Amino acid sequence: MYNYQIIWLSLLCGTLASCIAPYEPKGVTPTSGMLVVEGNIIEPYGTTIRLSRTKALNATDSYEHINSALITISCDDGTRYYTAELKKEGDGIVPGTYTVNEKIVFTRGTTYTLNIKIGDQQYQSNPVTPLHAPEIEDVNYITRNDGRQVDIRVSTSDPAGEIMYYRWACEEDWEYTAPEYATHRWNPELKVIEQLSKEGVNTYYCWDKGHSVAFALGRTDKLASATLKNNTVLQLQGGTTRFLYLYSVLVKQYAITKEAYDYFSNLQKNIEDAGSVFAPQPTELSGNIHNMANPEEVVIGFVTASTETSRRLYIPAEEVPGMNVYYYCEEEMTGLSSQAIDLYATHWRILNRIDRDKYIWLLARCVECTELGGTKDKPDWWPNDHQ
Amino acid sequence: MNPVRIIPIAAALLTFAYGGSAQKAISLQAKNKPAHEVFRQIEEQSGYTIYCIPSETDSLLLTVACENSTPETALQMAFQGTPFKISTFEDKYLFILKDKQITAELSAGYLTPLSRPGEKATSSASQLNPLELKATSENKVYTIGNESSSVVAGKLTLSGIISDFKTGEPIAGAVIYTESSLIASTTDAFGFYTLQLPPGRQKLLIRGVGLKETQRQVMLFESGKLDIELEEQVYSLREVVITSEQLANVQSTTLGIERLRIKDVKNIPTTFGEVDIIRVIMMLPGVKAVGEASSGFNVRGGSTDQNLILFNNGTIYNPTHLFGFFSAFNPDLVKEIELYKSSIPSRYGGRISSVLEINGREGNKKEFGGSVSLGLLTSRITLEGPVGKKTSFIAGGRSTYSDWMLNLLPEKSGYKDGSAGFYDLNLIADHKFSDKDNLYVSGYYSHDRFRFDADERYGYSNANASAKWRRMFNQRFTGSLTAGYDHYDYKTETTENPFEAYSLTFGIDQAFAKADFTSYLNDRHTLDFGAASILYSLNPGKYLPNDPESLVIPDYIQKEKAIESSVYIADRWNIAPELSVEAGIRYSMFNALGPRTYNLYSPNQLPREATIIQTEEVTASKAIKTYHSPEFRFSTRYAFNNDFSIKAGVNTLSQFIHKLSNTTIMSPTDTWKLSDVNIKPQKGLQIAAGVYRNFMNNTVEASLEGYYKTMNNYLDYRSGAQLIMNHHIETDVIRTEGKACGVELMLRKTQGKLNGWFSYSYSKTELRQNDPRVEKPINKGNWYPANYDKPHELKFAGNYKFTQRYSISINCEYSSGRPITLPTSKYEYAGGEFVYFSQRNQYRIPDFFRIDLAVNIEASHNLKLLTHSYFSLGVYNLTGRENVYSVYYISEDGKLNGYKMAIFGAQIPYLSYNIKF
Structure with missing residues (x-):
């Protein structure tokens, strides 16, 4: 509601004057350098710990990531012990990101503790009891605002009533097409015009991916038989390539404790509700990680432990026509192959051949799908044979 | 037969009179003294009464020196060489008129009774x-x-x-x-x-x-x-902004009282041209609001729930309409407003900061009439008149058509589904049984509804009904019996996802009865005494499925019942003409009543679910917890003369009902909580003193008041507190103490073409979490400024009358920016960017400044016309300054961006049209 209200008020004012303007408060004493630990212990795979530090609000440099930490996860019965290693990707590392490569198997009745050593500082989380995430019963979607918004929704329940708080993460993949299908292409390396085909080499089909930022949280403590039905986990607006051909989202579900829920929802409130007319005072909740030698040190983050369940949803573009984007591609050129180098250099691309050596050229974004942000990297599980 | 003696004097001459009693010869030395000063001295010495036309003599400086002369001679000396003529009459009256001598001979008929x-x-x-x-x-x-x-x-x-x-x-x-x-x-x-x-x-x-x-x-x-x-002033525009009685300011014993008549309020420029009582209250010194869109107000450092708002004896829990843009009172039915900021009379209690008493009008007892007012956002209609000889009524209604504003929103906004509206209805009737017995009946209902999108809907209502029987037992003893019923409720509901659709309701019902008596014992002592009782019944929350398919589990928080009773006695004691004292004691008792189930917590630990040591269940309707204490109300005045006095006072107060809100202002979804075993009553103490002086023949009042105030057991919230549908709210609150001090300077001109007020106040309000059981108190347990702490405030409200038909009004307000909590650090988490807040209220938004202008036009003054119309057009926020209401960061696509929001960031013109018939 709060968020709506800001918008509502600003629109109300907008009819009279602009009321909301970008602003950087002056005279704020910045603080920085607090340790931020993002840690989710996940069974069986996927445990990821990210270490970084806070920076001053007005700082524009990139975040400081900690790459030299020693991270272990210990089980309170002493039977198991996992090490998290810096995550490698290609030749390099993902800064500040540590993963457990071993398979984790939770034993009932035990707790897990995250231990982090940075230099001579030792940090530890409170012991965390792993939770078992129920299966996702359904993932569906609904269109809103006359089809200009798509909400991805999840249904789940825990009839045993043990799990009442959830966190979801969404992995999005989508296939889209260039506005126009090009039959030919100027190859700038070989300096020849090549033929393209939908079944073979083409510049028509592309894939892009995204992931949900921030949190999708849910609770069933006030709902019958701990059932969540059609709970929105992701809201998508038009204006992107998501719904040009085929969209897919993998919803991953984790069970969390009430404390974790309160912590995460407070983080969210602090940036979503702040400033509105009825906004509550922002507050900081303590996380569950502390410096062993100095309990006063502020450490941001809440370590959770849960199994992961997931479910995938596909949405073909024709089902959500309102989310389609219109690309302006009326402008065209007619050019001979001898003009190709020049045309190519000025961002023109071939659409098709109209005569022996005569081609229709369009702007690159109209025929080359990679111009719209995606790549030709097709996920290996993608359910069609497009190239 | 003993006829009433009539002294026939042309009424026109009576515009001003200086009075006195019997002496004759006078001695006077004056050099270039203002005429009225000379007149006063002559009157004092001679006992004569001098009549003059002030506009002719006000600016005159007179020089006179005489010994043992008659007043007439003295005046003739003073006016020597001027066109003024002096006339005497009956050796008691003197008339000073330009070029006119009046013959003070009466025709015989004048002395017979007319x-x-x-x-x-x-x-x-x-x-x-x-x-x-x-x-x-x-x-x-x-x-x-x-x-x-x-x-x-x-x-x-x-x-x-x-x-x-x-x-x-x-x-x-x-x-x-x-x-x-x-x-x-x-x-x-x-x-x-x-x-x-x-x-x-x-x-x-x-x-x-x-x-x-x-x-x-x-x-x-x-x-x-x-x-x-x-007779009231014939032209209502004449006196625009006059508060409190000219002399009462100096002569009354009470401190910190503001009295406004509704017609004074009507000329003050407001947003969208809506006459708004609470916005005018906010123009007074010592009254603050967090921002422009809040009708909740803070008096001398008190929080918004510490004001007792009484409308015709009924308690109003939510005095706002349309999320605080308007106040919930129809100005056509209001007669006057009294705000007690410091000396709270003993007959009031139950809130620790102030009492705002809004008195409704009585219907016209002589003829039928009414008025219609058309504004940009609301319209209202009022009807009044006599019913038989002894009864009169006044009824009014007001409604909004603000939805058009939402319809102006662009189609793309997605908020065209939003809507908001309100209405309120009033009825006041009075009946005169006899010369000694009067009955007053009042009813009030207001309702608000709004939604920002198609999904969530809000609504709230105030309802009050009361009857008051007033009896004048004899000349020296009067009393009244009042009984009534107050109700407030709100409801939130969602419908969009049928499986999660819920409705949430909250309600307060209170029945009250009180008896108040005044006994004028003798010229020294006036006693006020009485008793009152309020029976509270609270529905702290009902959470229900709002769709047949809804999975929402119905949840009811157990009802709270309590009874608050008090007796009081106060003596207004005139020790000497110069010195008077008002001393009162109010004994209040609060009983939280069963049936109820409640937790007891380990006394040395902060109440938490983990520190519950016992759960008690009381099934009977009996007291489960009693708080009682005396409250003292004391004030004294020493008057050096009619124009100059000093006053001092001390008040203690208790409050048994607490608003649960962690927003900075009053919000429509605030709930209230009664004191119980775990929630102690709030206690307030205020010490105040002031100097009061009237200048220029009582037309300019000046006062300087200082105060120091403490508040205890004020409720603040733990981090992440859940205030709605909480079955044990004591585990989410923290007791906080507050202190406030300030100085208020007020200059007020009540007469003349230019009138209005100017005030400056300096104040400081701080809060502290001093409960030793709190592990991490806010700001480490140090004092921190309250949300509404705005140290410097300058306010001006004035009206200048060009002619009897045209006048302009100007409002001007400057204040220091209010404190806000700003993030000092940011970080990445879960793929998004978040902020870290350090200390509460350590920064301030930019200073506030606004000026408003209104032009008021009375269409016609002809008394014989059937209808009288009145226009008001104006501009709110004349300079278009974008006063910052809040500063915040929001995450957009995972990136943080800072924004400032102004509620009224431009000039807002308005026009309103009023017809009286």
Whole structure:
């Protein structure tokens, strides 16, 4: 509601004057350098710990990531012990990101503790009891605002009533097409015009991916038989390539404790509700990680432990026509192959051949799908044979 | 027969009179003294009364030197060489007129009684029919009692009702006093006054907000009754902003009281042209609001729930409409507003910061009438009139059509589904059973609804009904019995996802009864005493499925019941004319009642679910917890003379009902909580002192008041507190203490073409979490500024009248920016960017400045016209300054961006049209 209200008020004012303007408060004493630990212990795979530090609000440099930490996860019965290693990707590392490569198997009745050593500082989380995430019963979607918004929704329940708080993460993949299908292409390396085909080499089909930022949280403590039905986990607006051909989202579900829920929802409130007319005072909740030698040190983050369940949803573009984007591609050129180098250099691309050596050229974004942000990297599980 | 003596003097000459009593020869030395000062000295020494036309003599400086001369000679000397002529009459009156000499010879007929209808003169009070006889004339001497009765030494009691000549409505807050001595009385809400006077000839002067200054003359032989009818100022535009009585400011014993008449409020420019009582209240010194869109207000550092808001005796829990843009009172049904900031009379209790009393009008007792007002956002209609001879009513309704504003929103916004609306209805009736018994009945209902999108809907209502029976037992003893019922509720509901659709309701019901008595013991002592009781019944929350398919589990928080009772007695004691004291004690008791189930917590630990040591269940309807304590109300005044006094006072107060809200302002979804085993009552203490001085013949009032205030057991919230549907709220709150201090300077001009006020206040309000059981208190347990702590505030409200038809009003306000909590650090988490807040309220938004302008036009003054219309057009926020309401960061696509929000970031023009018939 709060968020709506800001918008509502600003629109109300907008009819009279602009009321909301970008602003950087002056005279704020910045603080920085607090340790931020993002840690989710996940069974069986996927445990990821990210270490970084806070920076001053007005700082524009990139975040400081900690790459030299020693991270272990210990089980309170002493039977198991996992090490998290810096995550490698290609030749390099993902800064500040540590993963457990071993398979984790939770034993009932035990707790897990995250231990982090940075230099001579030792940090530890409170012991965390792993939770078992129920299966996702359904993932569906609904269109809103006359089809200009798509909400991805999840249904789940825990009839045993043990799990009442959830966190979801969404992995999005989508296939889209260039506005126009090009039959030919100027190859700038070989300096020849090549033929393209939908079944073979083409510049028509592309894939892009995204992931949900921030949190999708849910609770069933006030709902019958701990059932969540059609709970929105992701809201998508038009204006992107998501719904040009085929969209897919993998919803991953984790069970969390009430404390974790309160912590995460407070983080969210602090940036979503702040400033509105009825906004509550922002507050900081303590996380569950502390410096062993100095309990006063502020450490941001809440370590959770849960199994992961997931479910995938596909949405073909024709089902959500309102989310389609219109690309302006009326402008065209007619050019001979001898003009190709020049045309190519000025961002023109071939659409098709109209005569022996005569081609229709369009702007690159109209025929080359990679111009719209995606790549030709097709996920290996993608359910069609497009190239 | 003993006729009422009539002194016939042309009314035009009576615009101003300086009074006195019997002496003759005078000695005077004055050099370039203002004329009125010279007149005053002559009157004092001679006992003559001098009449003049102030506009002719006000600016004159006179020089005179005389020894043992007659007043006439002295004045002739003073006016030598000027066109002014001096006339005497009956060796008691002097007239000063430009180029005119009046012949003070009376035709014989003047001395025989003139019978005007309704002024049948009789000789004895007992023979007067007070229903018919009302003193309307300034020039007539009304005889009270029988001349032949032996004049007793000592004091006689004169009492009566002061009412409006045109509508018959009683006039509250008028001061009636004798000029020669410091005997004064203020009329109560029913226009009733009592004076203790020496026998003999008395001139009573009557002053009041928006009243034409007037006088009545009496010859007192015995104690008796004199009802007085007053003419209000003919042109309502004349006095725009007058608060409190001119003399009461200096003469009353109370501190920190503000009184406004509704017509003074009506000229003050407001947003969208809506006459708004609470916005005007916010223009007074010592009253603050967090921002422009909040009708909740803070008085001298108190929080928004510490104000007792009474509308015709009913308690209003949410005084706002349309998320705080408007206040919930229809201005056409309001007569006057009294705000007690410091000395809270003993008859009030239950809130620790202030009392805002809004008194409704009584219907016109003489003829039917009404008014219609058309504004940009709302319209209202009022009807009033007599029903038979003894009853009158006034009814009003107001409704909004604000949805059009939402319809202006662009189609793309997605918020076209939003809507908002409100209405309120009032009915006030009064019936006069006899001269001694009056009954007043009042009903009020207001309803608000709004939604920002198609999904979530909000609504809230206030409802009040009360009846008051007032009896004048005798001249010295009056009393009233009041009983009523107050209700407030709100409801939130969602419908979009049928499986999660819920409705949430909250409600307060309270039934109250109270008896108040005033006894005028003698000229030294006036006793006020009484008792009151409130029975509370609270529905703290009901959470229900709002769709047949909904999975929401119905959840009910157990009802809370309590009874709050009090008795009080207060003495207004005039120790000497200069020194008076008002001392009162109020004993209040609060019983939280069963049936209820509640937790007991380990006493040395903060209440948490983990520290529950026992759960008690009380099934019977009996007291489960009792709090009781005395409250002291004391104030004293020392008057050096009629124009200059000093005052001091101490008040202690308790509050048993707490608002649960962690927003900075009043929000429509705030809930309230009664004190119980785990929630202690709030306690307040205020010490105040001030200096009061009237200048320029009482037309300019100045006051300087300072105060120091403490508050205890004020509720603040733990991080992440859940305030709605919490079955044990004590585990989410923290007791906080507060202190406030400040100085308020007020300058007010009440008459003339230019009138209005200017105020400056400096104040400081700080809070602290001092509970040693709290592990991480806010700001490490140090004092931190409250949300509404705005140290410097300058406010100006003024009206300048060009002619009787045109006037302009200007409001101007400057204040320091309010404190806000800003993030100091940011970080990445879960793929998004988040902020880290350090200390609460350590930063301030930019200073606030706004100026508003209104032009008021009365279309016609012809009294014979059937309808009278009145236009008001104006501009709110004339300079278009974007006053920052809040500063915040929001995450957009995972990136943080800082914004500032202004609620009114441009000039807002308005026009309103009012018709009276």
